Amino acid sequence: MSSQKLSNSVKRIHSSAIRDLLKHSKMEGVISLGGGIPNPDLFDTEGLQIAMDRALSQDGHNAFQYGLSEGDPLLREAICRISADRGIDCTPDDVVITSGSQQSLDILARALINPGDVVVVERPTYLAALQVFQLADAQFKSVGTDGDGMIVDELEELVKHTPIKAVYIVPTFGNPSGVTLSDARRQQLVALAKQYDFLIFEDDPYSEINFTHQTFRPLKSHAQAMGASENVIYTSTFSKILAPGARVGWITMPGWLKSSVVNLKQATDLHTSSLSQSMTRHYLETGRLPEQIKLIRAAYKQKCDALCTALETELGDRLHFYRPLGGMFLWATFKETFNTTEWLKTTLSNGVVYVPGEFFYCDNPDTSTLRISYASVSEANLAVAAQRLKASLPQ
């Protein structure tokens, strides 16, 4: 008996190499710019505690009992109100609660991708999304990004001669790229989806973490205005603004997809934790979320500013980067030929780790890139980290 019993699909995926790389990040004295997790010091533990108390005292057995596969109707109503604030018009019937964005993507891949279907991703792209599309045996194509996000002209060239099933994109405060798709490109992308009849998986975990006074209208909202609503499937989550451990996210989708997604959710895990859903709904009812988002925005912005200043000061002549407009990540590129995977050994011995950029590519990796996460690092340590990175440079 052995691994020859494994399915072909599971053989296509591997443990996140990042996880192995970052084993060292918890070593004494090492400053980690690697992890992609929210800063736990900013959790509204008081508010979450109040919400859980209400969930248990007011929802009675429902917080412990089986629930609907599509999710708590009252939570779906609350999500529609959040969506309206983001410019998306939807009803609770358009929404299915999932156990976080990762599950949203997995369910969408299973519902929509046949083996060999072409999925276009950004270069660089979010790794864990690649995993679920790999499981579904998708074929990947990639399109480059610049300071305005995905270079949609490149996509247009591609779709002229290659039929594609879908584009997967994090348009706002991307992970890992840190960049944001411009409004003009958003409209261009949606128009292409309509013209060439492909789907857009719009993954939006970070848009509330906005450092600017601009609003970045979701692709789904543009699509609704442009008669292309059926082409855009929108996913979001409470993980980055509330509590990732609760595992509560959602999919907003066109009507033709709904029953398949609900069937898959039922087959996958019946429904998302009733406790987590109940707590999330009661938290939203406390009205504390807007203040909580303000707090996260201000704290992450301050860290991001500190990082940018330190990087410019210490490494401005060697590294190029776009200043993030929001989110949790900064993407930097060496101006010279460089291998950041190799370099990690040196920086680790100098007490700082990051994620080498090559792990975020489905093809043609640029080894001169790196992802820096500032969300959970103090401003003082961000400055020290930049100094240590500088000290690690080959002379």
Next chain:
Amino acid sequence: MSSQKLSNSVKRIHSSAIRDLLKHSKMEGVISLGGGIPNPDLFDTEGLQIAMDRALSQDGHNAFQYGLSEGDPLLREAICRISADRGIDCTPDDVVITSGSQQSLDILARALINPGDVVVVERPTYLAALQVFQLADAQFKSVGTDGDGMIVDELEELVKHTPIKAVYIVPTFGNPSGVTLSDARRQQLVALAKQYDFLIFEDDPYSEINFTHQTFRPLKSHAQAMGASENVIYTSTFSKILAPGARVGWITMPGWLKSSVVNLKQATDLHTSSLSQSMTRHYLETGRLPEQIKLIRAAYKQKCDALCTALETELGDRLHFYRPLGGMFLWATFKETFNTTEWLKTTLSNGVVYVPGEFFYCDNPDTSTLRISYASVSEANLAVAAQRLKASLPQ
């Protein structure tokens, strides 16, 4: 844009027909013997509240933060102690926490089943398991059951000329069959798995709900004694003894499978709700579980006895059934040619519903069967339900 975009695999599954059938079950005055959910009146809400309070006050940020894909190490340790009580020898490394048994089965199907692989199920079998194997494009074969569970001699005839990948079985207090595999057949089944090199998916949600003084040794335990441990993958859950809404289950598996299951869990939803895991672990630490299990056992046994007595009195000449030794379900068969799906219309108009048996077959449905769930019905209503069933009989 339309459903032609859907994947081939999602087209293979459908919403549970039972769900539609049971829409009526919440109508005023209708007694439902249909649902398969635990009795919420027996939830230890006080204990769960204490456990959640401790989770939030003692685990700090960890209850809200991202966790390990394989699950909380302390909860996995506690599961090993529960497993030892059931006769299964395992370490935390052998265990992966899932979001309930449904997810355990889905992950196992994805990890192990290639299109066309033969999966053998009991006739009748648990429906939702069929869904995940259908998603993986398995081919089904079925084997009959009697009062001693799966007729393993039939399986032996099958495997002599058909290579099979796996047997899926609920050996103890089966759903829907209500029957329990005898000890002799357990050993026979494990020996066959070893000889013919197939896997056994042992699904064990109900074994703690034991109405007898006998113990029913898990297949996994037999396999460990018989040098066939690599062949048996064991799944269980806290859903039936604690709180199904928390969505906490587990898989105990051989070493060769572990990393694939962890990778899949990560790709599926990163990890199971930290809140649910934390609450479950603290509940176990209160030491209240044994008392809680005693309570459920006694209550379900009393209901089961009341149901059996009422069925014998009212319908003993028309219906045959095996008295359950535990669990939540009784399976009955008309002694005459009968169609329980058709009959449901009549019984509904007389104020009682059940699940027609034909929905629990992957092939050759026996339409003269029905599944009766007694877990959430009062003894008085079980008696009334039996009278209403009798009054619904064709003369």
